[in-house]
Amino acid sequence: DAKTTQPPSMDCAEGRAANLPCNHSTISGNEYVYWYRQIHSQGPQYIIHGLKNNETNEMASLIITEDRKSSTLILPHATLRDTAVYYCIVRGSSGNTGKLIFGQGTTLQVKP
Amino acid sequence: DVKVTQSSRYLVKRTGEKVFLECVQDMDHENMFWYRQDPGLGLRLIYFSYDVKMKEKGDIPEGYSVSREKKERFSLILESASTNQTSMYLCASSFLEYNEQFFGPGTRLTVL
Numbered sequence: 001d002a003k004t005t006q007p008p009s010m011d012c013a014e015g016r017a018a019n020l021p022c023n024h025s026t027i028s029g030n031e032y033v034y035w036y037r038q039i040h041s042q043g044p045q046y047i048i049h050g051l052k053n054n055e056t057n058e059m060a061s062l063i064i065t066e067d068r069k070s071s072t073l074i075l076p077h078a079t080l081r082d083t084a085v086y087y088c089i090v091r092g093s094s095g096n097t098g099k100l101i102f103g104q105g106t107t108l109q110v111k112p
Numbered sequence: 113d114v115k116v117t118q119s120s121r122y123l124v125k126r127t128g129e130k131v132f133l134e135c136v137q138d139m140d141h142e143n144m145f146w147y148r149q150d151p152g153l154g155l156r157l158i159y160f161s162y163d164v165k166m167k168e169k170g171d172i173p174e175g176y177s178v179s180r181e182k183k184e185r186f187s188l189i190l191e192s193a194s195t196n197q198t199s200m201y202l203c204a205s206s207f208l209e210y211n212e213q214f215f216g217p218g219t220r221l222t223v224l
Contacts, residue, residue, distance in 0.1 A: 034212065043116075043202050043215035044155075091210060098143065098209035099157040099170060 004088045006106045012082075014112050018075040022088030025069040031092045033064060035073045036102070037084040044087070044102070047073065078110045115139070116216040118203055124222045131190040133219050135203030143206045144186035145213065146170075146178060148199040155202070161186055162209060193223045 005023040012018040024033065034049040048055055048062045050071075055062045061074040075082055087105040119134035137144065145160040147170075157170030159178040167178050175197060179187045186205075190197055200220050204213040 041200075041218070041220075043204075043218045046212040046214060049212060098160065098206070099145070100147075100155055100204075100213060102155045 004090055004103055006086070006088050006103065008104060009107045009109070011109050011111055012075075012078045014080060014110055015077055018078040018082065018108055018110070020073040020075075020086050020088075020106050020108065021070065022073070023070045024088070024090045027068050027090050028092070031090045033062065033068075033071050034089045034091055035060070035062065036087045036089065036100075037082075038087070038105075039081075039084040044100075047086075078108075080110050080112065082108065083110045084108060116203060116205055116214050118201075118216040118219050120219050121217060122220050122222075124224065125190075125193050126224055127194060129190075129193050129223075131193050131221065131223075133188040133190075133201055133203075133221070135186045135188070135205075135216055136184050137186075137203075137205040137214070138184065139205065139207070139214070140183065141205035141207050141214075142183075143209050143211075144180065145204040145206075146176075146186065146188045147202045147204065148172070149202055149218075150199050158188065190221075193221075195223050197221065198223045 032049050035047040036044045038044045050062045064071045085105040085107050087102045116137045146158045147155045149155050161167045161180040177189045200218050202218045203216040206213045
């Protein structure tokens with residue numbers, strides 16, 4: 001699976017959009033971009049994933065650049081409960097026994 | 113909503129005790145995973161199961177065993193608990209091996 005790079009931390013004002021970037025310049029054609037988050041002392045939570053088109057669900061939007069070398073997770077109206085570590089992962093459909101490998105992630109602090 | 117539950121949120125055991133951690137999912141998922149998560153070491157796969165009675169070792173299976181007698185239930189067993197098994201244990205499930213994984217809340221195990 002391709003390596004990802006994320007900023008270690010970000011702040012966001014409550015009610016504003018949180019835009020979390022991720023670089024994955026070595027992504028290959030059949031690899032998906034996944035986002036998870038982990039609120040302190042809880043299990044990780046799946047947020048969204050995509051291959052090349054932008055995706056939106058009830059939690060977030062995922063914008064993937066045309067060359068697929070980077071992506072942005074957008075939380076449209078951040079709340080205090082969105083404070084968490086956000087992990088961007090690139091995964092293919094073979095190898096690594098399906099296990100998830102989290103990098104350092106981005107710690108998002110949503111402030112009142 | 114996908115629901116993955118774990119038998120305990122917090123557990124304290126003594127060295128040498130046999131410990132059972134249970135995980136139940138209600139989404140008829142084929143695949144189930146046990147990870148442990150430690151500060152600085154990230155998420156590490158202990159075992160996974162792709163079908164009833166089937167299991168595969170992950171990266172750190174030593175000192176652990178698993179049981180999957182029913183599709184919805186995946187148990188992690190510490191045969192003889194040791195202090196270096198103090199950790200957060202996370203169970204996850206997915207429909208296909210490389211699909212998104214849904215996690216339980218985690219069990220924080222302390223071995224004294």
